[in-house]
Amino acid sequence: MRYTSPRSATPHGRGRRRDFLLLMAGAATWTTSSYAQIRSLPVIGYLCAESPELFASRLKAFHEGLGEAGFVEGRNVTIDYQWANGQYARLPGLAAELASRNVDVVVAPGGAPVALAAKAAGTAKTIVFEMGGDPVQLGVVDSLSRPGGNITGVSSLSVDVSPKRLELMHEFLPTGSKIAVVANPTSPTANSQLKKLRSAAETLGIHLQILNASKEDEFESVFASMIGEPAGGLVFTSDPYFAFRSRRLADLAMKFRVPAITQTRDFPLAGGLMSYGGDFMQSHRRAGVYAGRILLGEKPSDLPVQLVTKLELVINLKAAKFLGYEFSPSVVSGADEVIE
Amino acid sequence: MIAQYRFRGLFQKYLLALFMAVAIPLAINGVIEAWFGYRDQRARLDQLLGVQATSAAAEIHDFIYGITNQLGWLVQLPWTDEPDERRRTDALRLLRQAPAIVSLTLIDNKGLERLHVSRIGLNRIESRTDRSNDPALAGARATQVWFSDISYNRGSEPYLTVAIAGNRLAVGAVIAEVNLKLIWDVISAIKVGKTGIAFVLDRPGRLIAHPDLSLVLRGAEEATSKPFRAVRDAIGPSAGFATIRDAHGHGVAASAAPVQGPDWTVVAEQPLAEAYAPIYAALWRTAMLLAISTIFAGFLAYALAHRMTEPIRLLEEGTERIGAGSFDHRISIQTGDEFERLANSFNRMAAELGLAQQHQERIARLKRFLAPQVADLVERAGDESVLDGRRTNVVVVFCDLRGFTAFSAGVAPEEVMSVLSEYYEILGRVIAQFEATLISFSGDGLMVLVNAPVPVQEPALRAVDLAIEMQKRVQALIADWRSRGYHVGFGVGLASGPATVGRIGYEDRLDYTAIGSVVNLAARLCASAADREILLDAELAAGVDGKRPLEDLGGRRIKGFDEAIPVFGISFIPHQRC
Incomplete structure (x- = not known):
């Protein structure tokens, strides 16, 4: 005996509704995912002269600092890495690439050449550097307490010592x-x-x-x-x-x-x-904190250049x-x- | 409508009065409680912030004295002229152990620099530079432990120079440069409440330590330190906390404590929102309680006012109904108080009014055929048994006008009625005067009974006097009528004898009457009486014989009686009209 349910009497209606729901779900997914990709997460442009392998320990410290400011990569921040893999001459090109991309903050760790390349790229975004040199002497900032412009960061004192x-x-x-x-x-x-x-x-x-x-x-x-x-x-x-x-x-x-x-x-x-x-763990960590604070809306001019205390x-x-x-x-x- | 309006007014008054009676003490209590709560909370906050500031100052003190303690180990042994490798080892070890120390300078008993170790600059060993004029050395020698003013390394990091002299000259002194940025570890760990912080200012009011290191690195700038100095100055030397706006314009509660030695000030501050949170919570609680109590008071007042005005409304309604004549209406109030008593009074009054009305009605009924005095008498007797049927001796009086039918046919009805009205008015007065019982009217005649239902003394005499008075009065009236051209006469007939008396009729229309031959006799006598004549039967005449002037008119043939009946007349002197 065949049982005819009242609902199966309108198979077309049901099918149509299911299609509609799928379409809606698809639209919702499309909107959220694309929105997330386009705008919802802030982006850090990470300019580095070396390769990820050599930089692993520094990057870890940077992530720790970022975490202190409340940011975790992939969760509430994305990082756009640019690796020069030891070819320092490529830095200006990579810096220009980052400047052209819509990143929220440029992080230039691992020495004065990186910071100088990032600054020379003329990005309007804030640059957070990490270097061993004296940023004042290098002309990167005006003074330690008032860096001026859109750049600030951490110096590890290694050059001084x-x-x-x-x-x-x-x-x-x-x-x-x-x-x-x-x-x-x-x-x-x-x-x-x-x-x-x-x-x-x-x-x-x-x-x-x-x-x-x-x-x-x-x-x-x-x-x-x-x-x-x-x-x-x-x-x-x-x-x-x-x-x-x-x-x-x-x-x-x-x-x-x-x-x-x-x-x-x-x-x-x-x-x-x-x-x-200087303790590079400390300097990279603080660079991470600064990058996080910039993302939270602080102005680079309010963030003095930090010197690493630990030698x-x-x-x-x-x-x-x-x-x-x-x-x-x-x-x-x-x-x-x-x-x- | 008006009653309803007045009722509502009273209800509103009661409601308002009762509500105020509950709400005002509640409000006063709430305000007082809130005020004392506020004071207590402020005192607690003061204590709390004071303790926080003192404990923060103690921690900063520990930080500084941790360093001076370690430095103290370098000034234990007396100097010799020989280079001392061990001191260098100690100094380098100290640099490792105390990260805040940037450089160390050891000075011997002659004021010569013997060792200088630095984290950044080159070390100097046995430079033997004369440092005896160094203010740090002078200060240390004077006070054993000496602190410099704050200096800012490259305009950013706050540095402090600490100099410590040994307990005797021979052991020399040590001068150390301390990077105060390292206090951050201490100051950032201090939490005042949940979100409060502590910061440190030096004597001139420059920022030395703050959880936000970026502020400390700009402490040399006036703009950075100024708001913090303002907080410190607002607290002042007086005890207790101050409320002030911080650098971001947020209200903070702050308390300060000094750090002995370097003469710094530690300020513990807490956002007002957090510091006053318990106060706000308490105020909020009080306000909520007040609101709930007020609502409760409202309900209570409504219920009470309703309870008070409801009996009044019932009373009012009952009074109106009683006033409208519903004497059987009863007001039902069981409040057990004055209202119930009042309602009972009303009910009693209604009952009495009902009785009075019944009485009135009865009187009115009796008065229809009894003289008012008699009616009252009957009424006073309490029962109407006197009206019951019985057989008794009565005197029946009939009277009527002669020639009235002819007269009435010739004049206007108004005139007829006017004449009758005058006539009955006079007769009524006479009947009442002699307390006789009016039995009935019929046209121009009427029948009156004496000695029933209420027996009187000498009924015969009274009946005769009644008849005489009737004649006198009516004749006076007739004289008047004659002057107007109306030709009527008036005759009276009386008879005495036993008759059956009592009420006849039906419920709403009861009459008192007498039945018996005496009634017929009286009627016949009246019929045969001429104008100005009063005719009596023999029995009645015997009753008044000798008392009133009787005239034996001999036997007359009276219609309905087989034999001639002896009839007597009474003469009277009519009233002279004046």
């Missing part, structure tokens, strides 16, 4: 040794750092040799030049290009058995001798032993981290 690295290397090596400073001639802070280093060398009574390296393949020749110097040491100036190639530098330092000091803890952690510089000395006792030297007890006790 280049002479301290010379001092530490001088203290580490027996007197009379030859100390060479490695600079990146393409770096906007190279000249000011060299000037400070020369002055410090004079104070310390050191004859300074300057070596240049602006490409990875020049590193080996730098280390090779130290062969034959029985007690020679290398002091690397603060430079993002060097900082992000700490592993390579550490490998070369051990290969050529040359004592060396760089700005970042990545170097002793990778087997290098020691490092002295850290990391030493690797194993490397020292391998090189045949020993740290003085005062250095060991003053070190923030000792790798044994």
Whole structure:
């Protein structure tokens, strides 16, 4: 027996209604998703000179800072990354690309070249930088307390403490040794750092040799030049290009058995001798906080440039032993981290 | 309609009065409670903010003294001229442990700089620069612990110089530069209430510490520090908190506490909205309670006013109905108070009015055939049994006008009625005077009964006097009529004897009457009486014999009587008309 329900009497009506509902649902989905993509989430333009792999730890700190201001990528903010993958010359192009896109804030971390490229791109949006150099001296901002314009950020002081690295290397090596400073001639802070280093060398009574390296393949020749110097040491100036190639530098330092000091803890952690510089975790984290505050509507002119308070000395006792030297007890006790 | 209007007015008055009686004390109570609550809350807030400020000051104090304590370890041992590697180790270790310290300078007992370690600048070992003129050293030597004024590194980060001298000259002194930005860790952890904050100002009123570091980094600027200084100045030296607008124009409640040593001020501030939240909550609660109480008072007043005016309305309605004659209407009020008593009074009054009305009606009925005095007498006797049928000796009096039919045919009806009216008026007065009982009218004649229903003394004499008076009065009237050309006469017949008396008729139309031959006799006597004549039967004449001048008229043949009946006449002297 066939049961005829009263509803099945109008199959066309039902079908039509279902189609209509599907259409409505589709329209709703289309509206919300496209709206979300177009406007609902703020966008951070993230300009970076390096690759995501090298920048992973910094990016993590940045995300932490962003989270402190209440933003989580993918949930209430999207990030438009532009990676130069170590080719600093590409930075202006990438910065221009970001400027043309409709981002809410441009974050330029990882050194003065990035900040300068972002500023030069002439974006109307706020730029938050993270660098080791002195932003006033570089002309990025007017003053620390009143940055002026649409730019503010965090400085990690790494550039300022280049002479301290010379001092530490001088203290580490027996007197009379030859100390060479490695600079990146393409770096906007190279000249000011060299000037400070020369002055410090004079104070310390050191004859300074300057070596240049602006490409990875020049590193080996730098280390090779130290062969034959029985007690020679290398002091690397603060430079993002060097900082992000700490592993390579550490490998070369051990290969050529040359004592060396760089700005970042990545170097002793990778087997290098020691490092002295600003805490990049802190600086990237604060850059994240600033980016978040800008997204929340604060004006860049109300956000003074922050200096990173923490300068850290990391030493690797194993490397020292391998090189045949020993740290003085005062250095060991003053070190923030000792790798044994 | 008017009654309704008046009723409503009374209801409104009661409603208003009762409502006020409840609502006004409630309102006063609410206001007083709110006021005291407000004062208590303010006192609590004052205490709370004071404690917060003091505790924040203690934490800032701990921060500074944590540093000075650690610095104190560097000035324990006396100096020698030899370089001291151990002190350098200690100094570097201290830099590691106290991140706020930017640089350290150790000065020996001669005021010479022996060691300078810095996080940024180059270290100086055994520079032996003479620092004896350094105000920090002088200050430390004077007070053991010395704090400089705040300076701003590159116009941004607030720096403080701390100098500590040992307990004796030989151990020298230490001068440290402290980056006060690091207080942020302390100050940002201080929460005043939920959203309140604490900040620190130095003596001139510059911002040293604030949870928003970006403000601290601009503390050197007047524009940044000014609103904070305004808050501090508003609190003043007096105890208690102040309410003021902060840098963003939001109202805040703030209390201050000093930090001993560097002579700073810690201000704990809380947004007014939060600080006064308990006050607002209490006020709101009071207002709600007041509102609910007022509504309750309204209901109560309505119910009471209704309860009070409802009996009045019932009374009013009842009074109206009673007034309209419904004496059987009863007002039903069971309030157990004066209203019930009043209603009962009304009911009693209605009952009495009903009785009185019945009485009135009875009197009126009796008066139709009884003289007013007799009617009253009967009424006073309380029952109408006197009117019951019985057999008794009565005197029946008949009278009528002679020649009236002929007269009435010749004049206008108005004139007939006017004459009759005068005539009956006079007769009525006479009947009433002699307390006789009027039995009936018929045209120009009427029948009167004496000694029934109420027995009288000497009925015969009274009946005769009645007849005489009738004649006298009517004759006077007739004289008047004659002057107008009306020719009528007036005759009276009386007879005495037993008759059956009592009420006859039906419910609404009862008459009192007498039945018996005496009635016929009297009627016949009257019929045979000529003008100016009063005819009596023998029995009656015997009753008045010797008392009134009787005239034996001999036997007369009276219609309806087989034999001639002895008839007597009474002469009278008519009234002289004046």
